[in-house]
Amino acid sequence: xxxxxxxxxxxxxxxxxxxxxxxxxxxxxxxxxxxxxxxxxxxxxxxxxxxxxxxxxxxxxxxxxxxxxxxxxxxxxxxxxxxxxxxxxxxxxxxxxxxxxxxxxxxxxxxxxxxxxxxxxxxxxxxxxxxxxxxxxxxxxxxxxxxxxxxxxxxxxxxxxxxxxxxxxxxxxxxxxxxxxxxxxxxxxxxxxxxxxxxxxxxxxxxxxxxxxxxxxxxxxxxxxxxxxxxxxxxxxxxxxxxxxxxxxxxxxxxxxxxxxxxxxxxxxxxxxxxxxxxxxxxxxxxxxxxxxxxxxxxxxxxxxxxxxxxxxxxxx
RNA sequence: ACGCACAUAGCUCAGGGGUCAGAGCACCGGCCUCCAAAUCCGGAAGAACGAGGGUUCGACUCCCUCUGUGCGUU
Numbered sequence: 001x002x003x004x005x006x007x008x009x010x011x012x013x014x015x016x017x018x019x020x021x022x023x024x025x026x027x028x029x030x031x032x033x034x035x036x037x038x039x040x041x042x043x044x045x046x047x048x049x050x051x052x053x054x055x056x057x058x059x060x061x062x063x064x065x066x067x068x069x070x071x072x073x074x075x076x077x078x079x080x081x082x083x084x085x086x087x088x089x090x091x092x093x094x095x096x097x098x099x100x101x102x103x104x105x106x107x108x109x110x111x112x113x114x115x116x117x118x119x120x121x122x123x124x125x126x127x128x129x130x131x132x133x134x135x136x137x138x139x140x141x142x143x144x145x146x147x148x149x150x151x152x153x154x155x156x157x158x159x160x161x162x163x164x165x166x167x168x169x170x171x172x173x174x175x176x177x178x179x180x181x182x183x184x185x186x187x188x189x190x191x192x193x194x195x196x197x198x199x200x201x202x203x204x205x206x207x208x209x210x211x212x213x214x215x216x217x218x219x220x221x222x223x224x225x226x227x228x229x230x231x232x233x234x235x236x237x238x239x240x241x242x243x244x245x246x247x248x249x250x251x252x253x254x255x256x257x258x259x260x261x262x263x264x265x266x267x268x269x270x271x272x273x274x275x276x277x278x279x280x281x282x283x284x285x286x287x288x289x290x291x292x293x294x295x296x297x298x299x300x301x302x303x304x305x306x307x308x309x310x311x312x313x314x315x316x317x
Numbered sequence: 318a319c320g321c322a323c324a325u326a327g328c329u330c331a332g333g334g335g336u337c338a339g340a341g342c343a344c345c346g347g348c349c350u351c352c353a354a355a356u357c358c359g360g361a362a363g364a365a366c367g368a369g370g371g372u373u374c375g376a377c378u379c380c381c382u383c384u385g386u387g388c389g390u391u
Contacts, residue, residue: 013354038354048354076351104353115351125352154348159357162349169351181350242354266343271354277347 004090006191007307009099010035010106010279011198012272014210016290016299018051020198021099022059023300028097028307031060031089033082035100035109038241040078041069043229046222047243049213062089069229069238076115078105086191103278110284112190116180121172128164140167148176194310196303197285199276205292210268214261217243227251242267286310 007030011017021032034040038048042065045052050064062085067073082098082105089096100106107113132140141157147170155162166177200206226247239245246263249255279285286306288299 036354037352072352074351075353079351102353104349108350111350113350156348156358159348161352161356165351177350184350237352237355240352240355245354267354270343273345274347274354278349278353281347281349 003190003192004086005095006086006110006193007095007097008035008106008110008193008195009097009198010103010195010275010285011101012206012275012279013049013101013268014213014272015198015200015206016296017099017101017198018049018055019296020288020299020303021097022051022055022057023296024303024307025059025095025097026057027300027304028095029093030095030097031062031092032056033062033085033089033096033098034064035078035082035098035102035105036064037073037078037102037105038238039064039100040073041065041067041238043069043232043234044225044238044241044244046217046220046225047229048241049217069232069234070236072236075104075108075113079108079113079115082109083190101275103275103282106195107282110189110191110193110195111184112187113184114180114187116169116173121168124172125164125168128167129160132160132164137163140164143167144170147171148178150178151176193284194307195282195285196306197279197282197287199287199289201289201291206272207269210272211265214243214265214268218261223247223250223257242271 007024007028009017009021009024024030025032036048038044039050040063041048045065051061063078063081066081086096086098086109098106098109128140137157137160140163141152141155144155144163144167145152148166151166151170155166157163169175169177169180200209222243226244229244230248230251234244243264246260246267250257250260288303288306290299
């Protein structure tokens, strides 16, 4: 059976993924699936830079604003939801275009990662976090050493989050965490994915765009939006959104607005850097390197050519 | 106006009469398989220690003056 086609567009924040995604979807008869760990939640539309209705230009967008902020979403759920959407869109004879900055989500779908079938065990996880705090990471690390020595080589003692996760899987499934990873690495990718990456030729240009965009968001009413979300009570993952957590000190009257704004810009820049680190190691990505005055027209034409070239290669196989 | 503090890296701050004055943040790179806009690791670079004078074998460290900043008082 022939694999389904999937177009993937990744890149750092503020690189222009949204616009390119819509443009390519228009040209290639596609629908957009968002791959963004924050846009998945309801609310905070401006803060998380969700595409506005007019930006969508009639192209259907999926997996945006579908989870209440009181709930915690996860990659595993994303993979399953995105899989469904890909099926549906393909069944309609259209091209699924997965667009987003959450590299983990993108890669997990593209590589068909099978997460351990058991449901997450929040109480076990909480217990482990508690132990990490009271007994110290070293104790957990020693325990993991016995259950999955290979995982220990990859995980640093100070990295509580990963340490807990690895232990959690080992304890609940009775199998080493590493075993799941090995299975996944050897499994066949489920889609015929064409992956594009967006970046700017100069880091400074990207940073300038980020800084400007933060001001634009504020002009668009970000502060009010955050205030509302704050008053409603936002916790968990959604509360970690850049822009949200940085404005809280201002709302609590603990710091000046300008300081908070500078902090949003800084955190966004650092985030972009981490995103680039993630995407860079993916050898499958075809990079579109932009510079300051590029027009969306030329970019999408370039992208289209790239896609055609890759498709040709696939045919000849 | 008077009194008291402070003045050290781009920023916040340690330090101390005698080896090349330190750290955190920022910056750069990396890890990443169920919170990933999170978590974590590594690296490079960066300061004639506000200015001027004095004490001393030797001061960035002690003293004086000036400048700047902050706080307090009438």
